[in-house]
Amino acid sequence: MKKPLPTEQELIGLLQAKEKKGFDLLYHLYSNALYTIAFKIVHSQQLAEDVLQDSFIKIWKNIHTYDASKGSLFTFILNITRNTAIDKTRSLYYQKQRQGLKCTILLFDRVDQKHCFYQQVDYIGITKYIDALAPQYKHLIEYVYLKGYTHQEAAKALEIPLGTAKSRLKSAIAQLQLMIL
Secondary structure (H helix, E strand, O other): OOOOOOOHHHHHHHHHOOOHHHHHHHHHHHHHHHHHHHHHHHOOHHHHHHHHHHHHHHHHHHHHHOOHHHOOHHHHHHHHHHHHHHHHHHHHHHHHHHOOOOOOOOOOOOOOOOOHHHHHHHHOOOHHHHHOOOHHHHHHHHHHHHOOOOHHHHHHHHOOOHHHHHHHHHHHHHHHHHHHO
8 A cells, every 4th residue: 555645744844854755755746847847948858857957956955945825835846947947048048149159049839738848737737727817817827937938028928017917927826826725
């Protein structure tokens, strides 16, 4: 008989106590979803693997900063992974610009629900909540958290003021938290 998985609070406790078991569980539960998020942003298997490794190191080192009142553990680790991937693309872009090479970062819109990333997100149960949001919130969540846009880039792509984008994003996250909890 399989032992039941720990609750999120138990997992956080294991991580904050620097228990290897907690790290192993975190990796087992979230590595596929985080890899897919990283891949969606960096568009390279090797870079996504690097981002995933860097992200888990950052999560391990910074788990003490996790605040449950600001979001779930998944939101915390998703943000770390997303930011690490964005930093990686910016770093590569900068390096290529310094070498005089042209660098084009392609950002793809969602083609359909069968795309690998959306299957992974749906697997962890988030897609149904995102799809339930009003379009102005849904699009912001997709741009910022699923496509890796910065707030400013998302505002520009959606042709709305930056302040409006930030306000809507805050509202969208609050709505998602209410739906999930």
